[in-house]
Amino acid sequence: MIHDKSIAAYEAARAVIPGGVDSPVRAFKSVGGTPPFIERGEGAYLIDIDGNRYIDYVQSWGPLIFGHCDTDIEAAVIGSVRKGLSFGAPTETETELAKEIVALFESIDKVRFVSSGTEAVMSAIRLARGFTGRDDIVKFEGCYHGHSDSLLVQAGSGAVTFGTPSSPGVPADLTKHTLLAKYNDLGSVEKCFADASDSIACVIIEPIAGNMGLVPAEEAFLEGLRQLCDAHGALLIFDEVMSGFRASLRGAQGITSVTPDLVTLGKVIGGGMPVGAFGGREEIMNRLSPDGPVYQAGTLSGNPVAMSAGLASLRKLKEMPSLYRELEQKATRLVEGFRAAAEHFGIPLQVEVRGSMFGFFFNDKEVKNFDDALASDTERFAAFHRGMLESGIYLACSQFETGFICSAMDDAMISETIDKAFKVFKEIA
């Protein structure tokens, strides 16, 4: 593949944008090489400015469950744009999207929209602190909840890639209120409550972790979190920014029997436009300004164009009841194909699937938490990623991310990807 134009574009970008990107993981630092600059998307494909075509398993890190340029979402956006881009005033489209989410998530009586997952989580944490009158929060090593200060502690996703899980610029005075526990290890959470029981406002978790690679929480572990939060008067927050509408039509809550007190959402609910949301029980949500004392605001929150994209996305998902089973079957065939190909060349590979989400670790041990994930062979991951990219397969550019299947992918694409993986595993064995 030729990448001359992307190489030039990357240099030009680096002159005026830090690292040449607007989000660190896009810089390909952990896999090497120049990130392709994208010209356009087309269904399941990305086309870069050098004309290279890739089957896209990233889909903008999750939002594009129908692939690129979905005609229904496009029509909704164009229709909305023609009425104006933004009003800074209420529109009925916000109410319509809120009703769709409330109808799907029994844990959500009311929901507020913001413009990113980070904003959704930051606001949910403030609401939990305001509702309980407590300051401390519990998060899990390897879980990523966006880049707000309190949560950039042992975070996953790009923060891991850069080896600075606790970023400079975050005051220790702030992170002293962030207690760390180990994923799938209830004893580590019991210890947090033993040390700080009456000061813990909430426990926040990705119920299906997608930012240390794909690592689902065990059902008994989630049940234990529920019991601990109830026993100590803390709120349980499910961060479903990624898993919401990706693991199932009801996110992880469509798979686990555990009900959280607050939920954060994003990605798919914007259909590719900037949308985040947080929701929960009415008694908690009513504490939010303007009815309640907990302040939270945003100029472009509930932007009508973004709402229209999200509404079209969710309404389409509701009309396709068999979609998640089909996507899960494709995801399973893909990673089982990867595993068989890797093992043929003596390369140990752990694989995982939840709905349309898939992950694989270059690791000879099952991955149950962040320490397990960190023991993966990231060099071999990088070599695999480079080989697949050069073969026209666009995978998440870090071992600590998750891949996605979209409805625009057919069985031939999955077979093509497996065939190409076989060749790359042979090269890197």
Ligand code: KE4
């Ligand atoms: P954003 O602020 O990036 O919209 O959402 C933050 C966030 C919150 N919670 C979870 C569970 C998330 O996965 C994310 C963001 N996910 C990453 C991908 N691992 C976004 C990609 C990026 O940082 O560029």
